[in-house]
Amino acid sequence: MPKTGWTETGEAVTELILDVFRLNGRLLVAGDRLVAELGLTSARWQVLGAIAYAERPEPVAWHARTMGLHRQGIQRIVNELKAEGIVAFQPNPHHKRAQLVLLTPKGKKLYESALALQVPWVNALADGLSPKDIASAQHVIEQLKSRLEQEVGSVP
Numbered sequence: 334m335p336k337t338g339w340t341e342t343g344e345a346v347t348e349l350i351l352d353v354f355r356l357n358g359r360l361l362v363a364g365d366r367l368v369a370e371l372g373l374t375s376a377r378w379q380v381l382g383a384i385a386y387a388e389r390p391e392p393v394a395w396h397a398r399t400m401g402l403h404r405q406g407i408q409r410i411v412n413e414l415k416a417e418g419i420v421a422f423q424p425n426p427h428h429k430r431a432q433l434v435l436l437t438p439k440g441k442k443l444y445e446s447a448l449a450l451q452v453p454w455v456n457a458l459a460d461g462l463s464p465k466d467i468a469s470a471q472h473v474i475e476q477l478k479s480r481l482e483q484e485v486g487s488v489p
């Protein structure tokens with residue numbers, strides 16, 4: 334690929350973006366393999382995580398915004414999870430149509446089972462990496478994410 338017009342930093346960020354795309358693909362494949370025995374996919378697991386880590390029940394649109402994804406995709410997954418008794422809806426006192434999503438006891442157990450698989454996997458993945466280097470990478474990713482959010486307003 335021709336490298337015309339990029340600043341040195343612009344070229345480095347382009348390489349980082351390409352690496353993040355490749356990493357994302359590999360994480361999705363690894364996540365699918367890791368939680369397949371639980372009947373989950375990486376996408377369903379990611380939605381469960383967003384719901385589990387929320388400070389309080391939130392509507393689908395908020396979860397989508399937090400995850401940087403489109404509401405419609407998250408809504409489809411949440412509807413599937415609801416049909417399986419993994420999540421439930423509760424009325425939202427602030428919005429008649431945007432119900433709040435929460436994990437059912439079945440959903441909490443499923444998410445805890447996924448975490449039980451993830452902990453040894455991620456510990457092995459992190460072996461030999463320094464917390465300082467990880468924090469530095471996280472800082473750069475957070476800055477890029479913040480700039481993108483400012484550039485396009487809010488995420489999809």
